[in-house]
Amino acid sequence: MKIILNMKQAIIKATRTTHAVGWATLKEWAAYRSHMAVSIIVGPIYFLVQYFIWDAMFANRETLNGFTLEEMLVYYGAMSVITYLTFDFADWNLQMLIRTGKYTTFILRPVSHRFFALSQKIGHRTLGFWLEFLPVLLIYLFIFKINLIPPEPGWAIISVILGFLMTFLLNYCIGLTAFWLTNAGGIRRIFLLIRDLSGGMFVPLTFFPDIVQTILFFLPFQFMLYVPVQVFIGNYELAGISLSLPQIVGIQALAVIAMWGVSEVLVRLGENKFTGVGV
Template identity: 55%
Template structure:
């Protein structure tokens, strides 16, 4: 047992984050950056559709294909060949939590992509964020493996809601920094995080459009 997790639980955790990764994968920041750099973003200003809505719809379609060709094959391999139990303990909450993680990942990446309106090239910020997110979201190692003082800090940061929280919901138990919460409670907090990043995205978008307009489009 390592930090309260048995070997089977560790396998389940890594299996869960692998499957969740297929469902929430996103390149909105890179796509938006390329549109700004090439000047093609202007074409979206002329269309009767918000680019963010277009990008989100594009991501939903992309991940729908990922569900069929990535998620399902990997799930069957892990579940039936390697015998890793990946059946969610609470299916409804698991779906909601993964959907929230999907939205948080998209909106955060979109915010990073919008820095291209000021910097033109946002790949540096993107790379730094990816490294930080990989470590602090629980994608590399479970957050419960960190020192307790760091866990308490991570509890108040948004990164856990991208990977660690949905993985814990799938496994049926959430704990971090000595704080144990009911799954419905942590999913509700995760929903609040979604609302915050959506508001942040809108604020940055309006500032970016003012910048874009002032620069002559």
């Protein structure tokens, strides 16, 4: 009974902290809402570029790697709007705190920086939901006539939330490399390229050779965007492996838990090094 009571109190405390930090972040970024509103222009322009490219690719064929032109446009439309929900820059914020020594203040606080940063991300993306996701989704639905209504909304929402967490945890781990590197900027740029390429941002992962698909299946990058997009569309396949939505979402959840464990190890090792040198 005492354990349950303690867990309840911990959950209430965490919820209050998340709400406070998230709300403060939302109000802070609301002052720069015009910056986020630019996405209403950038997103559709990016989609139009993809349309012209793939329209030319499908000029003399009905399908390409199992995709029709309509399915390809749905893929890029879903990729675009989901990116607005999972966008994250925790790696940049974290490496700046470590480089400047300001991370010290978080070691002394009762709330870990990782939880604080996640709460910030929730607030930031809540604002992004209203200023970026919804307007662009409506443009795709009513102007471009792209069907972006998921056949299984429940699984799609769960997968997007897990993609949100995976994106944050992976970026956070990259930011933690600043504990060992003087400047993690180079690692960050390489990571961003690998992340986007291996996460299906440029082309669906099924376009890669079979051996590459097999490697990508066991890497965490697909769980950031590719899996949420596939669940959003209503089916999943990679490396010749077809999984039901509950199966792939379950694997995605396990991957998120594993990445949380990796981040926990890196946080402890990094903080030991950080305090060990007298910062």
